[in-house]
Amino acid sequence: xxxxxxxxxxxxxxxxxKIGEGTKIWHFxxxxxxCELGDHCNIGQNVVVSPQVVLGKNVKVQNNVSIYTGVxxxxxVFLGPSMVFTNVVNPRSxxxxxxxxxxxxxxxxxxxxxNATIVCxxxxxxxxxxGAGAVVxxxxxxxxxxxxxxxxxVGWMSExxxxxxxxxxGEAACPESGEKYRLExxxxxxVL
Numbered sequence: 001x002x003x004x005x006x007x008x009x010x011x012x013x014x015x016x017x018k019i020g021e022g023t024k025i026w027h028f029x030x031x032x033x034x035c036e037l038g039d040h041c042n043i044g045q046n047v048v049v050s051p052q053v054v055l056g057k058n059v060k061v062q063n064n065v066s067i068y069t070g071v072x073x074x075x076x077v078f079l080g081p082s083m084v085f086t087n088v089v090n091p092r093s094x095x096x097x098x099x100x101x102x103x104x105x106x107x108x109x110x111x112x113x114x115n116a117t118i119v120c121x122x123x124x125x126x127x128x129x130x131g132a133g134a135v136v137x138x139x140x141x142x143x144x145x146x147x148x149x150x151x152x153x154v155g156w157m158s159e160x161x162x163x164x165x166x167x168x169x170g171e172a173a174c175p176e177s178g179e180k181y182r183l184e185x186x187x188x189x190x191v192l
Contacts, residue, residue: 005037020057038075050087062114070101070120077106080114080132087120107142109159116151129157143181143188156181156188164188 005023020039029047038057056075068087102120113132131147158174180191
């Protein structure tokens, strides 16, 4: 382990972790063995990062989040307060399913709102936006906005986190960045 990151004195960091430069780990969080945290991550209070979890660069994890084995978050992911991942589709207290964890990938730039639940095996697309309290039970496309229980697709979001409003030609612009997007075949593409 490197001394190039900050860990609050109450944080527990197991041996065998890789923690990137500039990462901050706050009060009462537990970083378990063999997980990887990229550079400049922020791990809030009371967070559990289970073995073999991978977090890319600049991942922001808010308070009370549980990230279980099988989860991979790419760069620039935001995990809102008290959201949770699962890693077993059919858990039972009396049946040991260790080693049968289902993988979930949260792709670059995605945001997951407070108290959302991600049922394992349902990947979250690039720059997707999961509303607070949503329960994700299927794949979420790039740039999609999903809300509710079960989560349903209600719109599209820009990379700056603004809802996109497409004109009759299938074009939209982010009100903050001015970046342009095109909607084709129910798929959003950023116009370069």
